[in-house]
């Protein structure tokens with residue numbers, strides 16, 4: 001994954017890049033297709049070196065053209081190749097028509113049937129690429145369902161058929177691939193929405209297109225890499241003291257939800273905040289202190305009790321376990337007026353939905369359900385276009401917005417960032433509380449909202465990957481603390 005470029009593009013931009021490569025840089029369309037097919041074939045051989053029987057399923061566009069090139073390379077290597085078509089190869093146009101013709105000079109194709117998948121060991125999905133412009137139905141849907149039903153290794157050419165390249169949404173039905181070699185530019189939809197369940201490993205081929213082609217087309221989003229994060233985590237000076245690293249105040253933990261405060265507060269400690277306080281219900285004080293004596297715990301009965309704490313805080317994390325009582329409402333109202341950076345999560349976001357204040361220096365960290373409540377739509381509608389949702393949230397609420405979920409998105413006034421790390425073990429209670437504390441801990445050390453959100457999301461996901469090891473099921477939020485500490489001190 002580390003070899004992937006960091007720039008992400010929309011499909012219309014990737015088409016423009018193709019056009020520039022062809023028209024301005026003089027690379028013939030068929031040459032690009034040959035290179036795409038060669039990359040895909042190499043990936044196939046590398047992933048399944050023992051496979052001898054390959055089935056290539058082709059649609060009617062350039063994605064199919066890539067498939068015909070793969071078929072030709074496979075034939076040349078003496079593999080048993082079956083090309084199954086959804087569109088008569090004689091009808092293919094342009095470079096795809098050339099690729100189909102070159103294959104037909106060597107061998108025949110057959111119309112797609114589920115039975116014709118026969119004894120295949122690997123299936124190549126060359127049905128639909130970035131030209132997908134409507135929901136998959138009819139024969140295409142039947143073909144995708146039949147391929148998925150085989151549970152065989154599948155290589156998806158450029159993008160799994162049925163996935164929309166801009167949103168990662170499944171339009172109707174999509175191929176579940178094991179690996180997706182993708183070309184020229186990374187499509188932003190490969191890494192979020194439903195796509196992470198469908199792509200398998202994404203492998204990039206630049207098709208030898210000169211980097212100059214990319215100049216002038218502003219990427220739609222950026223993948224976060226270590227290079228974006230580690231410069232913010234420079235080694236500390238020997239003379240450092242805790243007064244230099246901020247004071248995080250975590251506010252939340254209504255009755256029955258004290259754990260959320262403890263998780264956020266400990267996460268802020270683990271990221272290196274100088275001091276961390278928690279303001280919560282009286283009954284949570286003893287258990288939090290027993291578990292983590294480094295956290296300064298204060299019982300708050302109402303907003304007046306917050307005053308001395310807010311006076312000392314440099315950052316407030318508002319929301320973990322905050323609940324929806326009158327106590328919660330009063331604390332919320334006082335804290336959103338805090339004169340410093342804020343992280344708002346969980347119940348804090350639900351309160352924001354009811355009373356819309358707008359404020360610059362904050363990081364909002366909704367999951368799709370909370371994002372839906374803020375935008376007045378369903379979580380499913382948020383998931384259908386996460387890029388649009390995070391942009392709408394940021395434009396309405398200001399600050400920096402983190403839309404959580406596979407392929408977390410971070411939207412600042414200037415940029416959209418995407419995190420392609422993390423694992424399904426993070427789908428467990430308390431993970432969001434840890435993230436809000438991580439971001440708070442980074443803000444306390446002087447990072448701005450964008451840098452804290454980008455770095456926090458990435459460190460949190462990387463910590464979860466390290467903690468999960470070989471198995472995501474059963475991962476606990478507290479398992480992230482040790483790897484977080486390691487990651488907060490990059491070598």
Ligand SMILES: NC(=O)C1=CN([C@@H]2O[C@H](COP(=O)(O)OP(=O)(O)OC[C@H]3O[C@@H](n4cnc5c(N)ncnc54)[C@H](O)[C@@H]3O)[C@@H](O)[C@H]2O)[C@@H](O)CC1
Pocket residue numbers: 018019029032033036059060061062063064065066127128129130131132133134135136137140157158159183
């Ligand atoms: N020169 C280029 O432009 C290159 C393109 N490449 C390949 O070309 C692909 C894009 O090619 P195209 O723009 O021809 O698009 P596609 O190959 O994705 O297919 C478009 C065709 O599918 C039809 N279609 C769209 N949605 C459908 C649906 N739901 N059900 C049935 N049919 C549907 C369209 O009407 C159109 O005929 C890329 O994904 C990539 O694989 C690569 O060969 C690299 C170079």
Ligand SMILES: [K+]
Pocket residue numbers: 063125126127128129156157158159160161
């Ligand atoms: K495809």
